[in-house]
Amino acid sequence: MRLTLRTLLAYLDDILEPTQTREIGARIKENEVVSAIVARIRAVTRRRRIGSPELSGPGSSPDPNVVAEYLDNTLDPAGVADLERVCLDSDMHLAEVAACHQILTIVLGEPVTIRPELRERMYAMGAVSPTPEVGSTTAPVPYAVGSATRPVVPEYLKRPPLWKKLAPLSLAGLVAAGWLYLVATGGFFGDDDQKVAVNEPAPKSRVEPAAPKAKPAAAPAVAPPMIAAAPMQPELLEPEPLIDETPIVPQPEPVAADTAVAATGAAATIPTPPMPGITAPANPPAATEETPGLPEPTVMYTSTEGVLLHRPKGRPTWTVLPRRAILHVGDEVASPEPFIGDLQVSSPTDPALSLRVSLQGGARIRLLPATELMLAEIEINRGRVAVFRGVDGIPHALGLGVTVAGQRTEFDAASPQTRYGLWVELPRATPTPPAVEQWPVPSGTLFVATGTVNVRRNNLPPLSGEPTTQSLEWTDQSADSFAALTTVPTWLNPDIRPLTSQKNWARMYEDEFKLDLPVDDGIGPVAEQQKLNTIATFATRTMALIDNVPVLVRVLTSPHEDTRHAAIVGLREWVMMSPDHIPRLEEEVNRVFRDQEAPIVVKLLWGVTDQEARDEAASLQVVEWLANDDIAIRELAFYEVLRLANRDLSYRPQNAVGQREPAIMRWRDLVRRNKGLVPSAPPAILTDPATEPAPEPATEPAPPASAPAPQP
Incomplete structure (x- = not known):
């Protein structure tokens, strides 16, 4: 039996079979999540002033009819999932559904006794006359007690006659009298060999040895009235038998590790016993979906x-x-x-x-x-x-x-x-x-x-x-x-809890997801249009997680810095999943950027080589891309120079032109001094100390080999 919310409600209201109750109780103790849900149900149903859903307007969902169908086990699976999600997310709705289930259990399990005089008084009150329509000249006819229009009592509400109550007792008495008569006359226990008991086997079975009789099965426990009511049965997502009907197949004897190594010539593996109820085939097939x-x-x-x-x-x-x-x-x-x-x-x-x-x-x-x-x-x-x-x-x-x-x-x-x-x-x-x-x-x-x-x-x-x-x-x-x-x-580490700010951001981002909408259609626009940097970054990483490349390419032009970084990382990881992704990356970039910009974006997505980083002309070209009009090119170029030179020089791609230009000038000076984004290492000179001439005295120390030439 599945541990659904309806199953837990049935377990708490004690309407399951004894075997099912024991099984569910054991599984609740083993599962920490389910135990927490059970404790939560008990707590919310006892809490005072918890409130109730509104009857109409905002806060009135879910509809009471939907809850009634859920409790009657007639709701479709999609509706069941939605309602259970609402209940697990809201203490108020969880308390409402649990309390309704408990009330229905009491009503259906212990019917209310109505006194006969109260029933007669209710019948004497009569039915309410229908309200006349607007413009109608027919006035309502008042109901008079004792008139011919008195409503008829339904058959299922009438008191049963005496003979119907005595009929079962009379039948039981006749059966008992007949049984006593047969016992008294020896009909069952006579000594005549020609008499055969009702349940005695055929005569030929007397020659064979009698098989031992099995003990009679215990009488099934009488189910409470709630079990008999079909609408209140707990939901079973996939019916499972309570008794394991898997045939018992004798397992082969275990083979010693030394014997296995000697037979196969391979290294011994740590044996893991098969799980109960699963029989391993002699030659197991490969684990493929087909x-x-x-x-x-x-x-x-x-x-x-x-x-x-x-x-x-x-x-x-x-x-x-x-x-x-x-x-x-x-x-x-x-x-x-x-x-x-x-x-x-x-x-x-x-x-x-x-x-x-x-x-x-x-x-x-x-x-x-x-x-x-x-x-x-x-x-x-x-x-x-x-x-x-x-x-x-x-x-x-x-x-x-x-x-x-x-x-x-x-x-x-x-x-x-x-x-x-x-x-x-x-x-x-x-x-x-x-x-x-x-x-x-x-x-x-x-x-x-x-x-x-x-x-x-x-x-x-x-x-x-x-x-x-x-x-x-x-x-x-x-x-x-x-x-x-x-x-x-x-x-x-389970002891580390997220911060309150992280929980708030997670709650805000969770509201962007819709059960009835594909993730690409619901979260893709969030990554491109969200004004909050954190939410847009989460959405971009979600698009990278499901390999939505078109959205990632468009997000390269986002106004948020963290969002652009997430798109760059996502594209660089996606293109390395398969060689077939290389032409598709160029195709998607060409759809978003202009002809003169698309090759630059593709080049920077792959990165700058070490040879280009040590070349002054190629490095200056990367620095010039920091002044490009497209923010995607500026972000990609800054991503590369920051990776190679490991310094930012107070440059931000989203800054205005006047704020970016001083930082770009400092980058140009750095490239000219180092002859590239990465300085070239001086060549090593191997000399023999025995043949090396003595250094001549100099009035001024020579500059190091890596020092730049003096500028005029």
Whole structure:
């Protein structure tokens, strides 16, 4: 049974089956997020003066009919996701829905008793006459008690006659009398061999030995009236049997590590026992989306705040993922800055086998088909991904398969309360584009904060971690051991909380996302037109996260400095993802900039080479671009001179012409003195001290070789 909001309400109001109640209670204790939601529901329903939604106008949503459909389990899945998001974001709406659910439980479970005299008095009052229409001459006819127009009492409200009450008792008495008669006459327990009991097997079965009789099953518990009412059943997103019906297949005997090494000639790997309920095939197929594999792990979006972007398998559009949504193999999710998206990854057969995967701001992953030894398989496109293993009491490791640029690595959380992070960094554009066969790939780093993490890579010996803080460049094939980590990264430290200002900016940016609108259509205009620098920068980084290149190129002309920097970084990382992106970058730049400006923008996006930085003429050309009329060219040129010379000389691309010119003159003087943006190193002269002539005395010391010639 899924831990939906309706399931939690049914659990709190005690309307579930005993087995379901025990199962939900155990899962609530294991999940910190769900436990917090349960405590919050209890707190808001007891809070005084919490208020209620307005009946009309602003603040009246959601419609009461929608809430009624939700409680009756007749609301469509999209409406359920929207309503649950509203409830989880607002204490007032959560208290309203929880209180309505509790009231309906009491009413349907314990019907109100109405006295007969009160019912008769209500019938005697009669019905209210309809209001006459405007202009009608017919006056309403007053109702008189005892008249022929007295309304008829409905059949379901009438008191049942006496014979209907006594009929079940009479039938039960007849059955009991007949049973006593048969017992008295020996109809069941006679000694005659020709008599056969009602449930006795056929005569031929008497020759065979009697099979032991199974104990009779216990009588099912009587469900409360609330369970019988179909509209109040809790929602099941995907029905799951409470009993594991997976056939038990005998597992092969384990093979010793020495035997495996001797047979294959490869290095031994750290064995990870298969998860319960999952049978490993003899020859497991490769984990591809076209090959059907093992059951998918249960991956649920559990964050109660923030935004997580979602692109289903085979679709080009990114949308906002609803709360508590279930992900499937092939789906991509991305966490835009400054949000953190939490995913609960559980085994499809044993919910106790679970990991919490937190996507930090700027992370993007894709779900891959499961394998026989790993809890889940993911492909990290970029960003930081934190993995947490709680207190589960499971003796063996929980594995996570991670693929980066086609290279697959297995990470085993060998002990409970293990916390580690994976950081995948994309390469950025270099002044000289590399050859296709030497195209760079992303780099990945493992940070272990607590617990023990074991690493297995293809064709390399496994690495066993230690219960201490350490790191490993796992994408570097030459890295053969962990390195000591002096400090734990901030994003892996749960004790560090965001500042209030950061929360306020995150709340403002979250309001820009719409559930019914694609992210490109909703956030793209925010990146280009937003007047606030922080919000526009967040939107630009979101466009870079989902590879929206046209918006990034247009944002190069933004009035915000941080927004332009975010666009530059996004384009330099995107162009290095594939050699096929090079012509597309030039195409997108030509659509935005003029013919004489587009080549300059493309050149500066790739950067200035070291040879050009040491050449005076080429360096002066870059300095002259600091005075260009287009702010995009000025920003890109300043980005390069700041990278090469490591000084800004009080220059800002957004300043007026009179404020920029003095800084540009200082840059020209610097280039002339150094013969380039980067000074050339003097050539080394090797001399023999034995043959070197003695220096002649000089009245004035000679200037150094690197000193500039005196200017007139």
